[in-house]
Amino acid sequence: MRNLRSVGASSERTGVPARRRLLVKKFGGSSVADVERIRRVAQISLESQRAGDDVVVVVSAMSGETDRLLSLAHKLAPLPDCRELDVMIATGEQVSVALTAMAIHAAGGHARSVLGHQVPVLTDSSFTKARVLWVEEGPLREALGHGQIPVVAGFQGVDASQNITTLGRGGSDTSAVALAAALGADVCEIYTDVDGVYTADPRVCPTGRKLRSIAYEDMIELASLGAKVLQVRSVEIAMKYDVSVHVRSSFTDEEGTWIVNRERALEGKVLTGLACARGQARVELVGVEQQPELVMALASLLAELNVSVDMLCHARGVQADTTTNIAFTIPEVDLLRARQRLDPLVASLKTGELRISEGLARVSLVGIGIRSDPSIPARLYRALTQEGIVVSGLVVTELRISCLVDEAVSDKAVCILHEAFGLGQTDVVGGPRLVARSGTAA
Structure with a gap:
């Protein structure tokens, strides 16, 4: 682990040649949305290289391209084959890497576009969510050794059978952090259309406050619960391999938010922020016969479908000795695939019914010690119900409290809770600036 300032120390002072920093820079779809923005990506990358850094660039598909491709597929079939989906939607990044490499060449630099299977990024065979x-790291090291900037296609990889795979929405974040971990990069910079991580989405809640740093654990919770700044698996990899991640805007030079170990985070608040996941469906198996194997069968079914489940509740039914109720939430986009398997499962039980509620949003408050503070659920309920918002379902853990509300009032719920819990206030005024992968302050 190295202090980034000391890495650049000149040989004149130390007697040792300065080591070049290695930076992985990831640019999302909004950062490569058109030719002018791609030129900006090339400029940012070349500025770092000309300042003495080795640079690896990771890019997403151009803004809106993946949605366009998915729309074409769904016009042909409600549930397209997942392997063929990956073959198709991976083409978005192929366009972006070629254009970005061209832009770097046009600006006087040297670049090489690299697709996922050319690195290679080896994945499992869970198509669309690999x-x-x-x-x-060999091909990237080779390119760097020739003074080139490798421009890597994010979001995509290849399995052991040479099938093209994709990593799920936001997967370019995971590509970038995985490359940073493999290369031992000093920093993984995530360039996006926001200038950091906020206590709440500032486009929804105007009082949302930008965090200068946030712990891996808190970022994992926020990302998994609906914050769209980073894909959750990218933060998991960063935490496992101690990769310092810097989330920043591709449109300004301002410092963004550092994602680091908890002891390095500068923010003093116990409660970190709010996340909202819209487009949620509540699935209830009501009055089904109580069987020890039922929950296991249900969990296996959902795991086989690679469906993310949250807010699972298992309770006895009205006839306490013979029936049970099971409820959980899943994203609405997974509902059609899940129902194809859930309907036969419930029918085979010969008791109970399947109830589906759509148009919901999961609003979550993230922080430390939430389970041990009973005032937090009480305050959450009081703040929302006083404004006429109906709360259905509640899950409390050590790091978060989540509730379901109608999607139509989800933005209002986020703003109410942000105010009720004082998340717009700051405990840290001034203070050191975080500049190092090692977390040391300057």
Whole structure:
């Protein structure tokens, strides 16, 4: 672990040649949305290289391109084959890497576009939601050794059978952090259309406050609960391999938010922020016969479908000795696939019914010690119900409290809770600036 300021120390002072920093820079779809923005990406990348850094660039598909491709697929079939979906939607990044490499060449630099299977980024075979298993660093090291900027296609990889795979929405974040971990990069910079991580989405809640730093654990909770700044698996990898991540805007030079170990985070608040996941469906198996194997069968079914489940509640039914109720939430986009398997499962039980509630949003408050503070659920309920917002379902853990509300009032709920819990206030005024992968302050 190295202080980034000391890395650049000149040989004149130390007698040792300065080591070049290695930076991984990821640019999202909004950062490569058109030719002018791609030129900006090339400029940012070349400025770092000309300042003495080695640079690896990771890019997403141009803004809106993945949605366009998915729309074409769904016009042909409600549930397109997942392997073929990956073959198709991976093409968005292929366009972006080529254009970005061209822009770097046009600006006087040297670049090489690299697709996921050319690195390679090896994944499992969970098409559309693949997980990274291993990254080969050789081709990237070779390009860096020739003074080139490797421009890597995010979001995509390849499985052991040479099938193209994709990593799920936001997967370019995971690509970038995985490459940073494999290469031992000093920093992984995530360039996006916001200038950092906020206590609440500032486009929804105007009083949302930008955090200068946030702990891995808190960022994992926020990302998994609906904050769209980073894909959750990217933060998991960063935490596992101690990769310092800097979330910043591609449109300004301002410092953004550092994601680091908890002891390095500068913010003093116990409560970190709010996240909102819209487009949620509540699935209830009501009055089904109580069987020890039922929950296991249900969990296995959802795991096989690779469906993310939250707010699972298992309770006895009215006839306490013979029936049970099971409820959970899943994203609405997964509902059609899930129902194809859930309907036969419930029918085979010969008791109970399947109830589906759509148009919901999960609003979550993230922080430390939430479970041990009973005033937090009480304050949450009071703040929302006083404004006429109906709360259905509640899950409390050590790091978060989540509730379901109608999607139509989800923005209002976020603003109410942000105010009720004082998240717009700051405990840290001034203070050191975080500049190092090692977390030391300057």
